[in-house]
Amino acid sequence: MSDGDLDRLFDAPEPAEQERMVEALLFAAAEPMTLRMLAERMPAGSDPKAALERLAARYVGRGVELRRIGEAWAFRTAPDLGFLMRRDLVEHRKLSRAAIETLAIVAYHQPVTRAEIEEIRGVAVSKGTLDLLISLDWVRLGRRRQSPGRPVTYVTTDAFLDHFGLESARDLPGLRDLREAGLLADHAGGGAEPPRGDDDLFG
């Protein structure tokens, strides 16, 4: 490497470029960054303090502002707009295995009674599981079955299709598709076809 190259390497970027760098770094950072942290990331000779000041001025009055937190800096929502974020207060939780299996069985076998779900899963279905799926608006009650006891059946809802990005329940892949997509263990073998036929559960 020649001296000329070295010199160029150590040329600091233009002020406007340094401002862009600080903007990108603070945006992507998972926690507030100190001047020192910024300097470590930026090309040698940069002046993060000056860049920060110009950047802070640019964001004055905007929807987000550059805020100093102790010795560090971070973007924060403008305080007067905090109300917009409040609806975000949602806790994300994964469905239990029992719930997701029950949902899958309803999706594939609808309309299906609780006894049938239990038969397929091989264990009892707790009331809470179906209640949860119903309160999520993924499952609803269908017609009663015209058989002794007239049991209620369960079917999936449009909200279910929406959530799982399906155009219709008919688009659910069949067992063969599952196997081909590698989702079904191969040793399931030929005996595992559902009684109603392979691909076309709803046809």
Place this chain on the structure above:
Amino acid sequence: MSDGDLDRLFDAPEPAEQERMVEALLFAAAEPMTLRMLAERMPAGSDPKAALERLAARYVGRGVELRRIGEAWAFRTAPDLGFLMRRDLVEHRKLSRAAIETLAIVAYHQPVTRAEIEEIRGVAVSKGTLDLLISLDWVRLGRRRQSPGRPVTYVTTDAFLDHFGLESARDLPGLRDLREAGLLADHAGGGAEPPRGDDDLFG
């Protein structure tokens, strides 16, 4: 509260204020937000689309930019500044060649069936390839094809667009050249097809 106050409550905010709101909302969210998601959070009568357009213009050339991803929008850092952030990356798991080609075929030929993917690549799609692309949330199931067997089709997701910085699947690089060269048209079946490998097929 006077009548005047009440009236003001139901007026849509000023355009500049709406722009600040969109800015705050998109900054706070890591995931892209659709116009509908924005409108749900903004005061009644707001026009998030117009606000987005003004906001996008404001961020042209900055360290972060406003990007369109399918039907949604998100702030992302400018690609030319990636080198600043790259340091703390967890190394991406390298995709196999089969996975990359399968992804490309889904992206360029979508909606596409598994059989079509195999025809283009000349080999069976191994188990796990589509599974991997689905679990990366880059590929999802589309409608079933209205042809014999009603095969499942595969399409790309918005997360795919986001990952590759695409506004829509129409913006895939070279898509137009491929289409003009007739390389995306469905292959007309005939008796003179070169055989394709299908040692991995079930049907």
Place this chain on the structure above:
Amino acid sequence: MADDFAPGFPSGAVAPESDDAEALRLDIEGFEGPLDLLLTLARSQKVDLRRVSILQLAEQYLRFVAEARRLRIELAADWLVMAAWLAFLKSRLLLPAAPADGGPSGAEMAERLARQLERLEAVRRAAERLMARDRLGRDFFARGEPEAPEDARSTAWGATLADLLKAYAGVRTREAYQPLHMRRAPVYTLEMAFERLRAALPGVRDWATLALFLPHEWIDTPQRRRSAIASTFVAALELARRGEAELRQEAPFAPLHLRPRTP
């Protein structure tokens, strides 16, 4: 050319300069299948893919397969199927068209193969261009510190389509694993109930609820329990009809009681 291939591809596996016999000494595992090899061979012709000689290609492929067999390399069926197809194509290209048999002409078959190679090539280039794009988390980044909710009041239960499909696949797989002898219909037969009840009857001193007579091994699942109750109930009715037992119920839906009939 070989250097257009993505990393990891066995570029140079077919050395263009060497003669074909040399080129055959390659690692067949490096190819993803016959079409992959054909595309590599076509590239070795160093012409535009549209002007590739399909006849030459067919010959190269057939020599390759013959050599692999001579070296006792185990070839998968699709390699041999392609060889047969190419041998047929070669004969069509070499022999004057036989208009009588009505099948596709050699030129048509060659055109289709050329088209397929072109399409695979196009997909590979597209894949390269796709992967060369700026990518989220590598070249550009999302908000690193999304605003944390201050207060979590509601719960969003999440599941992805992949979760759903895996769950269903899991259920079906479990089912497939049940040994056949376990798949007896879960029905407690009337005969079983009658025998059990009749055998137990002499030991009953006073009114006893019918539920006491349910076999333990039949009350583990709701379905089996239902079957046991139904059959035990009918068995009790039958014993009463025969005059061997008496039944009593205080009110509708109250527990049923049973005792041996006193002579």
